[in-house]
Amino acid sequence: MKKHPLFEVLDAIYSQAKLQYGSAIKGRWLHDGDGCPGCGKEITATKWKKKKAMSLNAFIYREHGVLIGYMLCGKCANHIFAESETNPHGHLPIHDEIEKNLKAAFVKHLGH
Numbered sequence: 001m002k003k004h005p006l007f008e009v010l011d012a013i014y015s016q017a018k019l020q021y022g023s024a025i026k027g028r029w030l031h032d033g034d035g036c037p038g039c040g041k042e043i044t045a046t047k048w049k050k051k052k053a054m055s056l057n058a059f060i061y062r063e064h065g066v067l068i069g070y071m072l073c074g075k076c077a078n079h080i081f082a083e084s085e086t087n088p089h090g091h092l093p094i095h096d097e098i099e100k101n102l103k104a105a106f107v108k109h110l111g112h
């Protein structure tokens with residue numbers, strides 16, 4: 001399996017999450033190759049590299065104790081960024097969509 005450059009970033013987030021949540025976090029997984037979890041649009045490897053660390057997001061799938069790292073396409077990232085300017089702690093509808101898609105992708109990954 002090819003080592004993804006974002007694994008380093010994910011490792012750092014993972015270490016922090018372990019400090020914060022302890023044994024609730026048992027593993028980590030990088031979501032890639034399935035497109036943007038917000039809208040399904042393809043995110044190319046080039047775009048991933050360009051965006052780098054700053055736009056790697058993380059979601060904790062509690063039922064599985066796994067930290068999922070993911071990237072959004074520019075459109076979704078900008079949308080969330082713009083909304084968070086006016087409502088920093090708000091939970092947006094797009095977050096539900098992202099969580100739903102990440103969970104589905106992870107469960108699919110487990111089945112392989």
Ligand SMILES: [Zn+2]
Pocket residue numbers: 036037038039040041072073074075076077
């Ligand atoms: Zn998107």
